[in-house]
Amino acid sequence: MTTDRQPLALPKGQHKVLLHSCCAPCSGEVMEAMQASGIDFTIFFYNPNIHPRKEYELRKNENIRFAEKFGIPFVDADYDKDHWFARAKGMENEPERGIRCSMCFDMRFERTALYAHEHDFPVITSSLGISRWKNMQQINDCGQRAAEKYPDLLYWDYNWRKAGGSARMIEISKREQFYQQEYCGCAYSLRDTNQHREQNGRAPIRLGVMYYGQEAADQKR
Numbered sequence: 001m002t003t004d005r006q007p008l009a010l011p012k013g014q015h016k017v018l019l020h021s022c023c024a025p026c027s028g029e030v031m032e033a034m035q036a037s038g039i040d041f042t043i044f045f046y047n048p049n050i051h052p053r054k055e056y057e058l059r060k061n062e063n064i065r066f067a068e069k070f071g072i073p074f075v076d077a078d079y080d081k082d083h084w085f086a087r088a089k090g091m092e093n094e095p096e097r098g099i100r101c102s103m104c105f106d107m108r109f110e111r112t113a114l115y116a117h118e119h120d121f122p123v124i125t126s127s128l129g130i131s132r133w134k135n136m137q138q139i140n141d142c143g144q145r146a147a148e149k150y151p152d153l154l155y156w157d158y159n160w161r162k163a164g165g166s167a168r169m170i171e172i173s174k175r176e177q178f179y180q181q182e183y184c185g186c187a188y189s190l191r192d193t194n195q196h197r198e199q200n201g202r203a204p205i206r207l208g209v210m211y212y213g214q215e216a217a218d219q220k221r
């Protein structure tokens with residue numbers, strides 16, 4: 001495990017946190033950083049945005065595989081995709097980082113906050129912000145909004161990209177050979193990514209094919 005990290009501290013002296021995880025590559029560094037600081041955490045996997053089901057299962061199972069490796073509790077929440085599509089209605093053609101994404105983050109944080117409230121977690125956070133493709137302020141606003149619904153709940157807005165976090169995220173993903181998703185997650189991001197690829201003469205995305213570190217592994221064979 002990577003060790004060159006600064007010790008982390010939860011807000012207001014708390015020691016237990018519910019970590020919303022979007023996928024193994026994004027949460028790998030977050031999980032290892034928390035473990036290195038002795039933070040008691042549980043993973044909450046609630047991502048009804050991911051489409052289709054095959055991709056959802058791939059991403060979830062990679063996350064479970066890594067959690068089991070370190071004995072981290074993993075909460076497998078609902079795949080209530082019909083609810084997600086209902087909330088996305090009218091936003092089908094919004095660009096990434098727009099209002100559809102705010103809805104998507106809100107929905108995931110709302111369920112995380114509810115679970116935290118019902119199961120005595122004083123703090124919530126998410127791996128969503130570690131990706132450089134995401135707008136961190138947008139994510140933090142959504143996380144804060146969800147936590148504010150409960151007087152006993154705090155949202156931890158730690159910037160997982162800093163102090164080498166982004167580099168370690170890639171390093172861990174390669175070491176663990178995590179499944180490498182090629183689009184954000186929803187049906188509309190899959191459509192838009194494929195359109196962009198087509199415009200640039202690239203083949204459409206094939207689900208379940210790309211894994212981090214695969215090239216290096218192939219070269220060793």
Ligand code: SF4
Pocket residue numbers: 049050096097100101102104105184185186187188189
């Ligand atoms: S692009 Fe990503 S964040 Fe935005 S709505 Fe789709 S899955 Fe959610």
